[in-house]
Amino acid sequence: MKIRVSQFIDFAYGDKRQDKAKVKSIISDLDLPYDPIKDRYKQFREALISFENKKISTEKFRSLHSSVSANKSTGYQVLCQNYLDLKEDHALIWQGHSPVEADISGLSITTAWYLRTEANNQRRIIFLHFGKEQLPRKKERGLLTILRLARPESAGVGILNIQPGTLITATRMDQREAEYLQGRAKKFLACAKSLQADV
Template sequence: MKIRVSQFVDFAYGDKRKDKAKVRSIIDALDLPYDPVRDRYKQFREALISFEDQKISTKEFLSLYSSVSANKSAGYKVLCQNYLDLKEDHALIWQGRSPIEAEIVGLHIATAWYLRTEANNQRRIIFLHFGKEQLPRKKERGLLTILRLAKPDSAGVGILNIQPGTLITATRLDQSEADYLRKRAEKFVTFAKDIKAGD
């Protein structure tokens, strides 16, 4: 079974009393068609690809905020500037929209937005987080562990929180966190099987 990394992280660190309801909501969401109206950062991601493919200039990328709705404008202005600043500060190399998938006890946890850096021929995977708020520390820790499980050959992994403008990195697998996530994945799969059997 494949779910998005954000869905699994929300389940893994959510209210355990509501586990079954959360699994059901995730399963139900998988059947819903993609709704571009609810995709707040679609225009930013598309502009980011165009910028990195050199189809638009830096000036055009930075002025993206002027072509989006009023409720997105301020956020987009910050996103574009932060992206350029963080890319320069951390020597980020664009890798495109590339899939990453971690398999944990039969649950395939997928994400598709990352960059990479290279230092001394060692690759670091950087996950792009587009959320309006910075991830809580426990979710950051869990996401880093998932990325390490998905890319064990990487010299390190990180989370680029574009909105707040921070980069969290880890170079070693957190074994205790990996064990916790395996238990949560087992719980997810168990509930998912029960729900599907009951449908």
């Protein structure tokens, strides 16, 4: 079973009295079709790929805001410039759209979109997160823990939290968080199996 990282984090930190209902809603959400109308960052991601694959110039990437709707224009302008600045300042190496799978107690979790830095021949992974608002602290820490479990060989794991107003790199990790999420993953699977048995 593959679910989105954000869905699992919502379950892990949600209302514990509603575990079965939450698992049921996550499983049913897997059947929902992709809705491009709700995908605010689709054009940014596509331009980012083109830019990193050298299909468009830095100037064209920087001027992306002029070709999007008015309600996205200002945010896109800041996004593109901040991405270029942060990438240069931190010597980030683009790794593209490479899915990363974390297996936590048999629960397979997939995410993608990452850059990396290299220090002392160790990899430090920085994943891109696209969202209208900054991740809540609990969700951010949980996501970092899952990514660390997915890439145990990396020296550290971070999130490049992309929003219209800013870019934030987060690197908080906690072993207790990992143990907690492993326990919740077992609970998720137990709920999923009981739902299948009810069918």
